[in-house]
Amino acid sequence: MSEPIEVFISYSHKERRLRGILDDHLSNLKQQGIINAWYDGDIEAGAEWDAQIKTHLESAHVILLLISSSFMASKFCYEKEMLEAMRRHEAEEARVIPIILRPVDWKGAPFSKLQALPKDGKPITRWSNKDDAFLDVVQGIRRAVESLKK
Template identity: 30%
Template sequence: MGDRNRLFISYSHDDTKWLQAITEQLAVLQAEGLVSLCDDSKLRVGEGWFEQLHEMMLSARLGLLLISAPFLSSEFVRRQEIPRLFDRHEEGGMKIYPLLVEPCPWENVAWLARLQLRPQDAKRRAKALSTFQGAARKQKIADVANEIAAMVKQ
């Protein structure tokens, strides 16, 4: 598979529980050879973390953004990750998948307001994962994994 289907996950460290819940489902796609997951938890000790993170972003085909207030207010995310990911997106080398994990005023963020967020309610409006409970939440996360698998297969 190589890096062709590398999936970079951008998130706030305040949202580690969401990273774990989502990577649990995405690990199935990785086991099937559909994606190669990468995020900052994969950084190696003793090497330049910034350079490693930059390389992960540059080589990714998909960028999964875990949207929350801490994510949107993170200076590092706003100044480093988002510009690099959107540069790759504009060049046509990366697809961006914004996933709303916690309610926040995302509609007021210009670069985000123009994108379709997931998950959505019955009226196709963005609805945060945290508002779903139990099996419904797990189903929404599985739906995300299935949609990512479909994107990779295109």
């Protein structure tokens, strides 16, 4: 079995609930050893959070951007995490996957040129069945991870 793909999850803390649901839906990929998913909630007490975020962002193979108005309004999410993620994407060091959580104007954003999830960039909160939306997202992540392992 090959090493798991390191996944960094960038999100606004106002979206903790949706991030948690996504994490639950990623469980099968984690249990199969396909991915290791990391987000700032994994930072241990007493650790320097800024350094931890930077370390994990720089080592991730896949970076998930959980897009909402809160994400777009967060200076930290936008300037620190998303811009670094896009720099790594442009340098072909990581794959960046925008996941549209809520309706928001993201036209012209640096990540707008990337294929977003769920399909057609339909926000998760607009799906009548949220589990179907998260399944679509996880299947897209699985395909991206499998293509990186080839």
